[in-house]
Amino acid sequence: MANTKWMVDVAHSSLDFSVKHMMISKTKGTFHDFEATIEADPDDLTTANIEFIVDVASVDTRNEGRDNHLRSADFFDVEQHPKMTFKATNIERTSDDEYDVTGDLTICGITNSEMFSVTSEGQGKDPWGNEVAGFSGEGKINRGVYGLTYNAVLETGGVVVGDEIKISIEIEVQKAA
Incomplete structure (x- = not known):
């Protein structure tokens, strides 16, 4: 099958993250607003064109004060860098259903190559007859290489925010009409 254009179903998609907090627990969050350009054969992603654009201001950790701090110049500086992007390069x-997707991730104007493990979760037709497919991905990045270095040292040793x-x-995704 040739590459086909797919649209992200945002109601059934998520972009989440977690980071160590105070060396003892994890803080989780999500980005609510993102879009993607995906041209792929869901049976063979090796020739796919994949790009994500994330509205960084949509960050949500279920704590308004923390979210506003993440939007500030201490972290994402959304006024200067409102978008985070990823473009697959390899x-x-x-x-059979797993891939290593490497690409250029840009955060705060700094671009680095990152790899994500992606699983094709399957494909089929929804109740309205539309062709749909699902994918899961996981990866790890070091926030410091993107200039996200804000932190505070704890009295007991360690730091507030993990790297x-x-x-x-x-x-x-749904096959584009």
């Missing part, structure tokens, strides 16, 4: 199949950010993506 996709390798690692098993490693775990990213989890759940995407449902």
Whole structure:
């Protein structure tokens, strides 16, 4: 099958993250507003064109004060860098339904190559006859390489915010008309 254009069903998709807090727990969050351009054969993603654009101001950790701090110049600086982007540059199949997707991730104007493990969750038709497919992805990034270095030292040792950010993506797409 040739590459087909797919639209993200945002009601059935999520872009989530977690980070260590005070060296003892994890804080989780999500980005509510994102879009993607996906041109792919869901049976073989190795030739896919994948791009994500994330509205960084849509960050939500269920704490308004923390979310506003994340939007500030201490972290994402959404006034200067309102978007985070990812563009796949290489996709390798690692098993029947699993892939390593490498691409350019840009946060706060800084671009680095990152790899995400992606699983094709299957495809079919929804109750209205539309062709749909689902994908899950996971990866880890170091926030410091994107200039996200804000932190505070704890009296007991360690820091308030961990360096490693775990990213989890759940995407449902519908074949474009």
